[in-house]
Amino acid sequence: MARVAIVTDSTAMLPSDLGDAAELITSVPLQVIVDETAYDDGVEETSPEALLAALAAHKTVTTSRPSPALLAETYAKLAAQGFEEIVSIHLSAELSATCESSMLAAREAPVPVLTVDTRQAGPGVGFAVMAAAAVAGHGGDAAEARAAALERVGATSSYFYVDTLEYLRRGGRIGAAAALLGTALAVKPLLTIEEGRVVPHARVRTAERAIARLQALGVEAGEGAESVEVVVAHLGSPDRAAAMAEGLSAQLADRISGDVRVGELGSVLGAHAGPGCVAVSVGPAL
Template sequence: MARVAIVTDSTAMLPSDLGDAAELITSVPLQVIVDGTSYDDGVEETSPEALLSALDAHRTVTTSRPSPALLAEVYSKLAAEGYEEIVSIHLSAELSATCESSMLAARESPVPVITVDTKLVGPGVGFAVMAAAKVVGRGGSAAEARDAALERVAATQSYFYVDTLEYLRRGGRIGAAAALLGTALAVKPLLTIEDGRVVPHERVRTAERAIARLRALGVEAGEDRDAVEVVVAHLGSPDRATAMTEGLYEELDDKINGKIRVGELGAVLGAHVGPGCVAVVVGPCL
């Protein structure tokens, strides 16, 4: 059986402990541009604290895909290490050109590369990566890993709350949620990812009610399943994230596999949702 490597990007919010999968997975950083200076996502200059400081100071923060050249270099390195196939799993092509970079780099790769558009962002991408890694770990092919990743993606639900739509508007990632802009001051939007795009799910009148409804959506996503994996993500809102996690434990305790993973969004995602964002991602257990 061919040796298979997995490549993903820094938005995937992978677990800190990857176990045996660590040797299979390579993560490539997207770029965060602050006042015209570009940094790798995940370094000190793009920590959540640094991002919040930059946004608070009204500095210009934008993001960019990893270049095709960088991904081509990663693919060539993996081939040199003896890998014979690569599965490259990334955030939604509707929200980033990272998949395009992967497909361009694949043309120059010395080994076959399968690019997977998860049509998700953040933890949902990580869910796909871990599903692929499980298949590869037991000797599966690149095609089998791709299928496992997409199967888990199809069963994953992502909901998130933002204090304002302004950051999504600035980054051009607002999609169908643009319909809410005219009443943005009157509502607190709950959003989801549909066909790779950010779309409105519900309109709620206050932040308190929106957070309560977000919790209910997380419960609804998991209550009809035997076991689920849950991630709560946030930017600059540890209290909201803690309360959300406690509430989900109360409702889904017997269905949660292990612990709910709580994490702060990296700069690439955080720059597009802004401070106060809270997200709940629910997927099937591996």
């Protein structure tokens, strides 16, 4: 029975308590570049508070993938620890070159590495990671862990609200035409992830209506399964996120496994979503 390690990246929004899975999961940071100075995602300089301050000061904030060298080093360390196979699970290749870095690094790895493109971002990536870790923790091999990750993320729905499409446009994560249309019509956009890409889902006239519609979409996504896990993410909008979590908890009370988890977006995702973002991810419970 091979020992299988799970590698992911800092956009995954994993639960704070990983339990037994903590021994199997390694996360590598993407980078946040603020006025040409690069920092690892997750350090003090890239906290949500620091990101909000940088954006408010109109600093240039961009992001970058982890290098193939960093991932190669990570894979080598895991092999030295006795892991015999690795499943490397990352955000959508349509949104980041992280999967490409993983595949390049896998060529040098001393043990087999399976790269998984979740075609998701944020909590959806975390859902895939936890599914793979559950299989690996029960003695499954890398192929079985990869299959579990893809099955769970394939049944995951993610929707999000942004105050403006400008940050997504700047980072090239949504087309300029879609961003211009949202601005010209003065609407509040609701977005989703389809086939790994950020695409418009609906346009609503006010922020209040958009948040209400976002909650309704979360409920609709949860009603199709017997038991679901729900995560609400935000950037600089704790009140909106708390209200969203409360509403989803009440409306999906008979289906939610555990509590609705609420978390603030890391700086890599936050730099593209912008202040005021609220997101809902709904996936099958483990």
